[in-house]
Amino acid sequence: MNILIVEDPDVAHLAPVTTGRAMALVTCAGWRLYDLVKEISSEITFLVRDYLAATVAADLPDVSVNEWGDDSFLMLNARLAPTASNLAALQSWMQDNSHKTDPSVLVTSGQVVAAIATKQEMQTSGLCDLGLKQFKDAGYQPCEQSLDIIKSLHDLIRINEHSLTDNLNGRLKRKSYFEIADGVFSADDRPLPDHIVTGTQTGPIVLETGWSIGPFTLLQGPIFMDTHSRINEHAAIKESVSIGPTCKIGGEVEATVIEGFSNKQHHGFLGHSYLGSWINLGAGTCNSDLKNTYGLVNMQHGNQRINTGMQFVGCFIGDYAKTAINTSIFTGKTIGACSMVYGVASKNVSAFTNDAQLWGRATEISPQVMIQTQKRMFERRHRIQRDCDQHLLKSMFELTRQERNGLICEPLVF
8 A cells, every 4th residue: 555644734843853854754763754654565655845845756766755646545644753652553553444444544632643545535625634624524433542643842852762662672673683792783793892881771772784883982772873873982872862874973962863964973961852964063062951940841932832741851953053162052942954053052043043142143044055065064975965955955944034033144253
């Protein structure tokens, strides 16, 4: 069956994580939703925001993007968390649904998660908005289950922390690894270097091909490290850390998701946070993930104040963002895509902004500057900058223009 992964309107509210990234390609607990649904079918179609379509199609040539045929589809909400438990529940629902004559829609907390529908039904009944009312009006019977769905940014941290061990155990069952130390599994058949301390009482450590780990390093599972990533000497990588491909990581990291091609090479703490791709954190950059009052963390989203219900929440940094040396990021803050932060982030940082809150100064970064920066970054990793990459940066700039409230577009001079 063809699987149709649909971005509903709420995906846009998960900025800066989703500013330049399709929701189905957001990593949580070592998986993306795209990786999870490949366990069900190889026929996958994405319905994404228009400005992302060209880049997604170029990155995933085997996936159809914003075009689908007339067959029946398993529709999935792109905000469904990519967890082993969600996969099992989804497969069980599909099995039960195959014996029913009346159409069924899988729902959690009033939000549509999955349904089987045809293209005609989706177009005539407005089902692509994933509104429960539309499904009920079309004759679908709700099937309520308790599943993890990503409603707010802090859900990425909560789900990553709670589900990484199960996801890694599922990965170990599906693919062959070499156990190179107690609870440490490698896709490469080679031993751990000397002077590395590992702890796997709370979950395994899984290393994909091409890994590199420096001496005098602590690894406390569960940890996932994707292909060709490196952990520097004297690092402390603690529970629930997921590192994407081709990253360079150092210092102290805990309960954090890091997407591919990002660098946090130097000393400094990063905890209960999400980093997008192509990010560089300057030496000494630290974030706070705990309030001085030890209370629950609140986050600001536009004019809305969100109580996360969590005691530990760090920061959320969009793709291509950078921090200067010794930058301090306060609890529960968001750093917009393509921004550059100097000194302190005591409040949220808008996308495409040179931000120096300590000096009360901010300017706008032009898309041309980011395109040139991207080209230089890509060349360092032997990647070719494509037209769709440049188009995406320009679209992200226009999408976030209102955030900057008319800032002057010029370099930030100290």
